[in-house]
Every structure is written in C-alpha cells, then in structure tokens.
Amino acid sequence: MHSFRTVSDIRIEPGGTARLDAHVKGLPRNKRIAIITDQGVRALGLMDAGLAALRDAGYELMVFDDVVADPPEDIVMRGVETVKQFGASLVIGFGGGSPMDTAKVIAFLADHDIALHDIYGVDVAQGSRLPLLLVPTTSGTGSEVTNVAIITTGKGSKNAVVSDPLYADRVLLDADLTLGLPGHITAATGIDAMVHAIEAYTSVHRKNPISDALGLSALRKLTRAIGRAVNTPDDVDARNDMLIGAMLAGQAFSNAPVGAVHGLAYPLGGFFHVPHGLSNSLVMVEVMKFNAQEDRARRWYGEIAADLGVGETPTALIDEILRLQDETRVQRRLRDVDIAEDAIPMMADDAVLKDRVLRNNPREMTRDDIVKIYKSIA
Numbered sequence: 001m002h003s004f005r006t007v008s009d010i011r012i013e014p015g016g017t018a019r020l021d022a023h024v025k026g027l028p029r030n031k032r033i034a035i036i037t038d039q040g041v042r043a044l045g046l047m048d049a050g051l052a053a054l055r056d057a058g059y060e061l062m063v064f065d066d067v068v069a070d071p072p073e074d075i076v077m078r079g080v081e082t083v084k085q086f087g088a089s090l091v092i093g094f095g096g097g098s099p100m101d102t103a104k105v106i107a108f109l110a111d112h113d114i115a116l117h118d119i120y121g122v123d124v125a126q127g128s129r130l131p132l133l134l135v136p137t138t139s140g141t142g143s144e145v146t147n148v149a150i151i152t153t154g155k156g157s158k159n160a161v162v163s164d165p166l167y168a169d170r171v172l173l174d175a176d177l178t179l180g181l182p183g184h185i186t187a188a189t190g191i192d193a194m195v196h197a198i199e200a201y202t203s204v205h206r207k208n209p210i211s212d213a214l215g216l217s218a219l220r221k222l223t224r225a226i227g228r229a230v231n232t233p234d235d236v237d238a239r240n241d242m243l244i245g246a247m248l249a250g251q252a253f254s255n256a257p258v259g260a261v262h263g264l265a266y267p268l269g270g271f272f273h274v275p276h277g278l279s280n281s282l283v284m285v286e287v288m289k290f291n292a293q294e295d296r297a298r299r300w301y302g303e304i305a306a307d308l309g310v311g312e313t314p315t316a317l318i319d320e321i322l323r324l325q326d327e328t329r330v331q332r333r334l335r336d337v338d339i340a341e342d343a344i345p346m347m348a349d350d351a352v353l354k355d356r357v358l359r360n361n362p363r364e365m366t367r368d369d370i371v372k373i374y375k376s377i378a
C-alpha cells in the first residue's frame with residue numbers, strides 16, 4: 001500500500017506577494033494576521049508590498065521577525081506567546097525554511113496549551129492549528145509543502161516535529177522573492193532540494209510512485225536551472241524553476257522521507273551552524289558512494305542518471321553532482337567551513353542517533369561508517 005499527502009492549494013505567481021490580500025482570502029477567521037519571518041528577509045523589503053496590500057484590505061498585522069537560521073526552541077516559544085497574545089487568526093510563514101518551520105510550529109502550538117517538547121516525533125502533534133499560509137523566499141527546503149519542522153534543541157542538536165497538522169492550508173510560490181538570493185545561498189539551498197529528491201527516490205520504507213515521479217521531475221528542473229540561477233541571478237525563469245523544483249522535491253520527501261545525507265548533515269548545522277543546504281552538499285557525494293555499494297541504491301541512482309540523460313550508473317549521477325557543485329562553487333570540505341577533524345567523534349555520536357532518517361537510507365550505516373565518511377571530507 002502506498003499513500004501520498006500534500007498541501008491542497010499551491011499557487012505559482014511571480015510577483016504574487018503584492019496581491020497577498022487576494023492570496024489570504026478565505027483563510028483568517030478575523031482581521032488579525034501574524035507574520036513570522038527573520039530580520040534578514042524583513043530588511044530586504046521582500047514583504048513590504050504584501051504588508052501594504054494586507055493593511056489596505058483592512059487587516060491588523062503583527063510581524064514576529066526574531067527567527068534565526070536553524071531556529072532554537074526559545075525563539076519558537078516566544079513566537080507562540082506573541083501570536084497568542086495578539087489573537088491572530090492566520091499565521092503567515094514568510095522566508096526560508098527557518099521562518100516557515102517556526103510558523104508551522106507556532107500555528108500548531110498557539111491553538112493548544114502544550115509545550116514544544118510534547119510534540120517532537122512522528123505523528124505526535126495531533127489536532128487543530130491556526131490557519132497557515134507559507135511563502136518561501138529560498139528555493140531549497142521545500143518546507144512549504146512538508147509536514148516537518150526542524151528545531152534546534154538546547155544542546156545544539158536538532159529535533160523534528162513531523163505530523164500532518166503541519167501541512168499548510170495554502171502556499172504561494174513567488175519567484176520574484178528569490179531574485180536577490182545571494183549565489184552561495186542559491187547554490188546551497190538548491191543542492192538541499194536536489195538531495196531531497198534523490199533521498200526520496202531511494203527511501204526504503206515509503207518510496208512510492210508519486211514521490212518517484214515528483215523527485216525525478218524536481219531533479220530535471222533543479223539540475224538545469226541551478227547553474228543559471230547562481231551565475232545569472234536575475235533570470236526569473238531559472239528562479240521559477242528552482243522554486244518549483246524545490247517544492248516538487250519537498251512533496252516527494254514529505255512522503256518518502258530523507259536518509260543518511262540528512263542524518264550526517266544535521267550535526268554540522270546543530271553544532272557548527274553550517275547552513276542546512278551546505279551541510280547536505282558537503283556530505284552528499286561520500287554518502288552516495290557508500291550507498292552505491294548496495295544493489296538497490298545502485299539501481300536507483302542509475303535510474304536517476306538515466307532520467308537526467310547523463311548515463312546509467314551511480315558514477316554518472318555522482319559526476320553530474322560534482323559538476324554542478326563546481327559550477328555553483330559550493331564548498332567541499334569540513335575544513336572549508338572551519339570544522340576541525342577532532343570534532344568528528346562528537347558529530348558521529350550525534351549522527352548515529354538520527355534513526356528517524358538513517359532508517360530510510362538504502363544501506364545500513366554504523367558509527368564507524370559515519371566516522372569514515374566524515375574523515376574522507378575532513
């Protein structure tokens with residue numbers, strides 16, 4: 001039996017933020033809207049036209065812009081309190097994965113009297129939430145269409161809320177928002193999306209035909225657009241393809257969850273604040289080489305390579321990834337992001353606990369395997 005879920009209302013409109021009043025229609029229960037974002041996104045003025053459109057339509061707005069990359073628990077809880085006090089009847093998550101994940105958890109917790117640590121895990125968060133609209137400004141996480149929120153816990157490690165109430169009511173994909181995304185963020189977040197598509201396709205427990213189709217389609221768009229998006233940043237078509245590709249990959253992995261690339265990437269973000277996409281990019285090739293020793297993974301990587309028209313083997317797919325990493329000038333080694341070799345045991349201790357994702361990987365991975373992979377990119 002296969003099953004597949006996703007957000008039911010997805011709108012694609014470059015420039016659509018200026019009509020945010022039209023895009024919230026039917027969602028809020030009263031005139032009060034809370035917007036969850038970060039200071040970077042706010043300072044860029046990306047929301048300004050949207051805020052003006054909402055104000056003109058008579059909405060009262062509260063902007064919570066305290067979200068930081070890899071959102072920690074205390075900021076999420078502060079957001080919940082602020083939104084509760086304001087009495088918002090719609091939460092809009094506006095930004096990259098960090099504001100969107102925070103918005104998802106806030107929309108849920110603001111409708112309950114429970115704590116964040118009560119909802120960590122798979123299918124633990126159950127019941128209602130405030131209406132939720134998500135507007136991504138990066139093309140990577142796919143968070144706008146996943147039922148996942150990743151929160152940094154006090155220990156510098158990450159934990160996840162994974163449950164269907166986290167699927168948003170509506171998504172707006174406005175490629176104009178991503179035009180100013182710097183090259184290194186475009187590259188890293190785009191590679192994150194590629195990892196989502198590849199890991200969904202090779203996910204052993206919940207691999208399904210719909211995720212497979214979405215993952216392949218996502219990779220075709222992403223691999224063809226990422227170089228243009230990085231090297232000719234105002235190419236709206238490339239930006240739109242990146243945004244749609246990231247969303248398709250998000251739909252894929254929300255139903256066929258990610259594996260060891262993410263498992264090994266999490267400690268880099270949790271302990272060293274390496275951006276999520278870059279963490280994935282750093283570990284992906286060596287994890288894929290490790291996986292390719294196993295029959296199923298070898299076959300699946302070959303199928304992806306064939307679909308992309310680059311060959312029929314895992315090596316062909318890996319070579320294509322290396323080419324794209326070159327083209328987008330993304331960093332390659334742990335030392336490039338100031339992680340010393342002596343941190344590897346601590347990172348391996350953390351990564352090996354990520355059973356939520358490691359269990360989806362096509363080849364079993366021990367702590368020794370993880371240490372070897374980290375050492376090979378030290």
Ligand SMILES: NC(=O)c1ccc[n+]([C@@H]2O[C@H](COP(=O)([O-])OP(=O)(O)OC[C@H]3O[C@@H](n4cnc5c(N)ncnc54)[C@H](O)[C@@H]3O)[C@@H](O)[C@H]2O)c1
Binds near residue numbers: 039095098137
């Ligand atoms: N929920 C999910 O399914 C899921 C999946 C993957 C990753 N994540 C999480 O998402 C987070 C990472 O998200 P992200 O990679 O989108 O980055 P992010 O949201 O952390 O943002 C990174 C930086 O980019 C800036 N930025 C955002 N949009 C911009 C724009 N248009 N122009 C210029 N700068 C812009 C932000 O201000 C911030 O400084 C991590 O916490 C990760 O764990 C969640």
Ligand SMILES: [Fe+2]
Binds near residue numbers: 193262
């Ligand atoms: Fe990711």
